Each structure stands twice: as C-alpha cells, then as structure tokens.
Amino acid sequence: MPSKLTRWPAPAKLNLFLHILGRRSDGYHQLQSLFQMLDYGDSLQFSADNSGQISLETSIAGVPNEDNLIVRAAKLLQQYAQTSQGARIWLHKTLPMGGGIGGGSSNAATTLVALNYYWQLNLTTDQLAELGLQLGADVPVFVHGQTAFADGVGEQLKALPQPERYYLVVTPDVHISTAEVFGHPQLPRNTQPIAPEHYHFEDTHNDCQELVCQRHPLVAKALQALLEYAPSRMTGTGASVFAVFPRRDQAEQALQSLPASTRGFIAKGVNCSPLIRLLQQLTDSRVQSDSRTQ
Numbered sequence: 001m002p003s004k005l006t007r008w009p010a011p012a013k014l015n016l017f018l019h020i021l022g023r024r025s026d027g028y029h030q031l032q033s034l035f036q037m038l039d040y041g042d043s044l045q046f047s048a049d050n051s052g053q054i055s056l057e058t059s060i061a062g063v064p065n066e067d068n069l070i071v072r073a074a075k076l077l078q079q080y081a082q083t084s085q086g087a088r089i090w091l092h093k094t095l096p097m098g099g100g101i102g103g104g105s106s107n108a109a110t111t112l113v114a115l116n117y118y119w120q121l122n123l124t125t126d127q128l129a130e131l132g133l134q135l136g137a138d139v140p141v142f143v144h145g146q147t148a149f150a151d152g153v154g155e156q157l158k159a160l161p162q163p164e165r166y167y168l169v170v171t172p173d174v175h176i177s178t179a180e181v182f183g184h185p186q187l188p189r190n191t192q193p194i195a196p197e198h199y200h201f202e203d204t205h206n207d208c209q210e211l212v213c214q215r216h217p218l219v220a221k222a223l224q225a226l227l228e229y230a231p232s233r234m235t236g237t238g239a240s241v242f243a244v245f246p247r248r249d250q251a252e253q254a255l256q257s258l259p260a261s262t263r264g265f266i267a268k269g270v271n272c273s274p275l276i277r278l279l280q281q282l283t284d285s286r287v288q289s290d291s292r293t294q
C-alpha cells in the first residue's frame, strides 16, 4: 500500500435496534433503526489520474473486482458525472464481511466521497447518497456519516446523536443471507412505530434476532456470552452481535475473557464518522490554499 497517499476511513456501523413495521408490495420491508457510526473500520487510498480507468489494486478473496462495491461505486460516479478521469484504489480490509456491520456499503460510500473530492465534481452529499442507494440500502447512511434514525425502507435518515459508548463487536463464523432473513415467513413484521425522540436502547429490540438465533446456534451462543457482561444485541440481519459499555476498559476486559478464537473488536460510538471528519479537514485546507493562490 502506498505510504504517502491519504488513508480514507470506511468505518463500520451497528444497528442499535431494528424494528420491522411491515412489508411493501414490492417485497421490501418498512423498518426503523438507529445506525450508530463507529470509529473503527477499513481504509482506502486513491491515486486519481486522467486514464479513465478504475483499477482496484488490492482484491478481496472470493469477490471478483468487477463485483466489488468499490469498483462499482467508482464506475457509477464516473458515468453519472460524465468524467474521463480515473483512479487506482487500494483497500486495507479489517472488517469481517457479511456480518451486518456494513463494511462493503461503507467501502462504496468512501469511494463516492473521496472520488467526488479528487475529481472535483462538486456533487452534493444528497446526490452522492442517492447514487449510493443504487448500490445498497446502507450506502446513504455512510455517505452522510452521522449516527441517525432510519425510517422507510432504511433510506429516510434523521441525525440522532447518542451519548459516548464503547461497543464490543463479535462476529461468529456464519454466513447469513439478508434476503433469506427478510424472506422468512416467521419474521415478525408488525412492530409499532416509535418516535425518534423516544428511543431508549432498553425499550427496543431487533426483530431479526430471534429467527437468526434459532437458525444459527453460533449467533445465539455469541449473544449469550456477551450478555454475561453487558446489555447486548444482534446488529442488522446478523451475524455480528455487540455489547454496550460506558467505558473502553470494561469492553476490553470482556473481550479478554472470551475464548481466544473469538473474532471481535472494540470501537467507540461516534456521532460524526471519521470519513466526514477527514473530508472536512481536506476541504478546509483546499479552500485555504485556493484563497492564498488568488
């Protein structure tokens, strides 16, 4: 990975709760959720050029480059903005894949935000979020980069800052298909809507959790292990589960007590994602240097 290029964060998220309110006629589910941004995740580097080519220099095993959400996001942006610019992209992957913590969606969002910056396209955040929605339901929340309450099919977002907490996230080695969970006849689909301002972790739940735990004992086991230490829940459609702690050292102690084979990490919940913080810094220094050269 080139050492001199800026590393753009692609953080993970947690669904602090996930209520399913109903199903639309197109099969998509009306839901409510609280997307908690984390300060932990993958990172990407970009070298923009005028080649018109998009090349991902670090492939992910099992994901052909043309299917990688990074390449798909870059090509979608290129096409939308009708630009002949290109880029070489490097990915530093640390997040487990397909675990309900949004790694792929976050990679796509970071690509849209970073290339909009390097190619100087000046697209708005709303335009990038709308483009991102074509790639996956969770891309817009990462483009906005704020801890947010979601409504609709997950696309209507309202920033809802949360107090600082530390999360121990554990990902059991199970593959769970989002489409399969949402397609299951036993999935509860009649939770009553709540007002964002009335959200409390203890009064909410994840409607997918019971079904996933029944079908995947490793998820149930991981959740049970975390519940020994703190309030815990599954995120998204799984397989990851998380426990909530007021302090980092408490989360660290819990992780140390789990079996050594546990795939887990500790993250701080943040209200503004590290991606958006970096973008603000870079934009501010570009404005300053532009004003000096005028």
Ligand SMILES: C[C@@](CO)(OP(=O)(O)O)[C@H](O)COP(=O)(O)OP(=O)(O)OC[C@H]1O[C@@H](n2ccc(N)nc2=O)[C@H](O)[C@@H]1O
Pocket (backbone or CB within 6 Å): 015, 027, 028, 029, 030, 031, 033, 099, 100, 101, 102, 105, 135, 136, 137, 138, 139, 152, 153, 154, 178, 179, 182, 183, 235, 236, 237, 238
């Ligand atoms: C429900 C969430 C919560 O974060 O689950 P996770 O993927 O994070 O576990 C996400 O919004 C998922 O986002 P994502 O995984 O991008 O979903 P998509 O690719 O858009 O949809 C996958 C499949 O899930 C179902 N689906 C998804 C979202 C939704 N509101 N209703 C649905 O019924 C559809 O069957 C769709 O074909």
Ligand SMILES: Nc1ncnc2c1ncn2[C@@H]1O[C@H](COP(=O)(O)OP(=O)(O)O)[C@@H](O)[C@H]1O
Pocket (backbone or CB within 6 Å): 060, 063, 067, 068, 069, 070, 096, 097, 098, 099, 100, 101, 102, 103, 104, 105, 106, 107, 108, 236, 238
């Ligand atoms: N850049 C990427 N990072 C991770 N997964 C990707 C990427 N591009 C495509 N994928 C595919 O998307 C799937 C879901 O990935 P991910 O977003 O990590 O899951 P989840 O939304 O459940 O957290 C992966 O299993 C993989 O096949």
